[in-house]
Amino acid sequence: MLSLKKNIQKIFKSLGYFVFRIIYGEIKGVLNPIEDSEIEIQIVKKTDKFSYSLYKIKNARLYTDRIKDTAIIKNNKIIEGPSFQFRTMQSEEVVNRDIKENNIFKNGTPRIKKNIKGNVVSLLTGGGGNENYWHWMFDVLPRISICEDKINLSDINFFLVPDNKKRFQRESLEILQIPKEKQISSKEFRHISSSNLYVTSHPVVLSNNATKDIHNIPEWISLWLRKKFLENNINSRKDLPKKIYLDRSDSKSKNKNLRSIINEDEVKNYLISKGFSAIKLTELSFIDQALTFYNADIIVGLHGAGFANIIFCKPNTKILELKANPFDKVIKSLANNNKLSHDSISLKGEEIKNYNQYGHIKISIDQLDKRIKI
Numbered sequence: 001m002l003s004l005k006k007n008i009q010k011i012f013k014s015l016g017y018f019v020f021r022i023i024y025g026e027i028k029g030v031l032n033p034i035e036d037s038e039i040e041i042q043i044v045k046k047t048d049k050f051s052y053s054l055y056k057i058k059n060a061r062l063y064t065d066r067i068k069d070t071a072i073i074k075n076n077k078i079i080e081g082p083s084f085q086f087r088t089m090q091s092e093e094v095v096n097r098d099i100k101e102n103n104i105f106k107n108g109t110p111r112i113k114k115n116i117k118g119n120v121v122s123l124l125t126g127g128g129g130n131e132n133y134w135h136w137m138f139d140v141l142p143r144i145s146i147c148e149d150k151i152n153l154s155d156i157n158f159f160l161v162p163d164n165k166k167r168f169q170r171e172s173l174e175i176l177q178i179p180k181e182k183q184i185s186s187k188e189f190r191h192i193s194s195s196n197l198y199v200t201s202h203p204v205v206l207s208n209n210a211t212k213d214i215h216n217i218p219e220w221i222s223l224w225l226r227k228k229f230l231e232n233n234i235n236s237r238k239d240l241p242k243k244i245y246l247d248r249s250d251s252k253s254k255n256k257n258l259r260s261i262i263n264e265d266e267v268k269n270y271l272i273s274k275g276f277s278a279i280k281l282t283e284l285s286f287i288d289q290a291l292t293f294y295n296a297d298i299i300v301g302l303h304g305a306g307f308a309n310i311i312f313c314k315p316n317t318k319i320l321e322l323k324a325n326p327f328d329k330v331i332k333s334l335a336n337n338n339k340l341s342h343d344s345i346s347l348k349g350e351e352i353k354n355y356n357q358y359g360h361i362k363i364s365i366d367q368l369d370k371r372i373k374i
Helices: 002-024 133-140 142-148 165-175 210-216 218-230 264-273 284-296 305-312 331-335 366-370
Strands: 029-031 041-046 051-064 069-075 077-079 084-088 093-096 114-122 159-163 183-185 191-200 244-245 259-261 278-279 297-300 318-323 340-345 359-361
Touching: 029 210, 041 191, 051 077, 051 142, 093 210, 114 142, 133 142, 133 165, 133 305, 142 218, 159 165, 159 284, 165 218, 218 244, 218 284, 218 331, 244 264, 259 264, 259 297, 259 340, 264 366, 278 297, 284 305, 305 318, 305 331, 318 331, 331 340, 340 366
Parallel strands: 029 077, 114 159, 114 191, 159 183, 244 278, 244 297, 259 359, 297 318, 318 340
Antiparallel strands: 041 051, 051 069, 051 191, 069 077, 069 084, 084 093
16 A cells, blocks of 8 residues: 555656646756856855855756755756755765756756746755754855855845744844845745846865865854854853753754763763753854853763854863764864864764764763863
8 A cells, every 4th residue: 555655656746747847848958157148157265275156147047956956047957066966975975966967857847936036145055954053054154155255245135045944044144134034945945036146156065075075164164153143242141151061852853863872861960060051052042052152161062063153162162072973073173173172972873873973872971070171
């Protein structure tokens, strides 16, 4: 019965693809942006090491599956450069593959197209940007910085964002002076057309290997985020704790059941007895998260997206990361790039075997005691 249901769903999906191909036509091939006079490319130089492309495309379409692929289309050709197609390889590395592997060649653009009048900036990235704090901070928001170096953001009518349902998404956009009425979510706007579409190259993934590039998040991104979210707020709170434990007991992450501390209550109670405050980041405003990290002298927590906030820490702040995979050095790299003191307790994860950043770990209190000394 289940097999029959799947087959029926497959038939209807194929039929939908066929209908939308008739409406919007087949994707005919790949367009080199320098060969089209209606595509303008500006180079945005952030540092001597990091430069980016800002594409302004007249009379273009954008289609996204919100997970792996986003296609920028003109005259039914996909534009190479601003389009992307991320794939997880057998090595578990996430790679931006050849543009000819974009799913629109196979599936077309199977959503009703919504015509957006005026200037539209796309802030889309891979699926992580939909609700993951880390990807929002490093893959989504920095695109605004790339844009504002070349265009007046007040002239933009709409910003196409991965989503805007999370509190941190709404508050960060508001602080960056992107009002709610200018935000359109890819959840409702998966297929759009615009008279002027602006798209940037990826702020972090510069070699097409996302797994490697995420270990070298450009310093300018941290500096820009600190300037935008800390500069005018540093002295607004004086009552924040110096010793922090990141309490993930309220996490709604899909990874919660794949990554946990088996004896979390024991770890939390011990740290509290040593003067730590257990903080649930989901209970804090975006600015209060930044200020909490800025004011801390030591932060302890399980590997996770909340550690993106260490970019707000003062130099030499101690970061103690509890994790299941000794080979994952993303947070260590971010800490080092921001002149922080990183340490970790790395243990072989129990039960989970299918993905290298997951696994349940049991923390030795004796080992923890040795590591929390500042």
